[in-house]
């Protein structure tokens with residue numbers, strides 16, 4: 001094992017891009033003023049409807065107690081018709097599935113900082129700009145933590161997007177993001193840079209949570225309970241983070257039955273797999289005994305670079321959904337230790353797949369409502385006294 005173990009995360013393989021529909025050489029048409037609007041009326045009388053049609057309306061539906069018509073807007077208003085109410089798709093599947101939506105009425109992750117170790121972030125994106133506190137680049141070719149790939153911006157939005165576009169709302173929209181750029185423009189990097197980033201976050205007290213949507217590939221995949229002996233510097237960094245009260249969340253990976261990569265397979269990491277909106281395991285989600293829980297990782301909707309939005313799939317995207325849930329938990333109780341948070345998530349998850357714990361979905365789908373109301377039986381670390389975390393520091397308890 002050398003310090004330069006190359007690893008890469010899979011970006012794009014599972015991406016489903018939203019089609020722009022614009023081909024080269026074709027310009028978008030100027031905005032058109034609609035020449036019809038939808039109106040509704042309580043009448044279903046065909047004689048009355050004939051009159052509306054003679055004025056330029058067309059009947060779209062006749063229900064038992066009302067009719068719907070398309071009319072020139074001025075005509076519809078002149079005839080005293082009521083304008084129909086518009087509906088919009090609100091894609092809150094990920095937040096609804098883990099019940100973060102219910103918790104968000106009370107807790108938003110306010111005052112909690114999540115360190116996102118990824119490709120950087122688009123810090124001018126309207127959904128993100130007020131949430132980005134600072135960052136550091138750990139890659140050799142740049143000192144900027146701006147995103148030059150898009151992956152980190154998408155991940156950050158799943159945690160903390162403000163919901164200006166409602167369907168992009170993050171699981172913890174009040175949480176702050178500290179950015180550690182550890183992956184390059186191709187989405188690849190070195191484990192040593194990620195270790196450096198974890199150590200930096202902990203030493204400088206930058207965050208309550210570290211979220212890592214990255215992992216090693218074949219042959220560095222493990223089906224067993226842990227992989228703690230493979231790369232000791234990473235194992236130590238995570239152990240130290242946990243001891244200092246920093247919760248570590250990482251992706252299981254997109255390697256199916258081949259096993260879980262580093263850092264997801266290390267003890268003390270809350271390891272996140274992916275399900276679809278029905279709760280069925282994603283075909284790609286990595287399996288192994290180190291998997292803790294699952295959340296939505298198929299067709300997630302989030303922020304893309306350049307003020308854009310889009311859809312993508314992967315355990316990269318179920319991971320920040322869960323990191324956000326952890327932020328909600330810490331918003332409610334800043335004294336929770338990483339071990340207590342892991343226990344709460346495991347013991348309250350909704351069982352899916354094989355009966356009880358299984359290597360594909362771990363303990364099941366995260367239930368933020370139950371997790372936030374859970375009373376941990378463990379102490380701060382393995383039954384011993386609670387370790388000193390940021391909340392305890394703020395209250396002068398350690």
Ligand SMILES: [Ca+2]
Pocket residue numbers: 264265266267268269270271290291292
């Ligand atoms: Ca784990």
Ligand SMILES: [Ca+2]
Pocket residue numbers: 351352353354355356357358361362363364
């Ligand atoms: Ca199960």
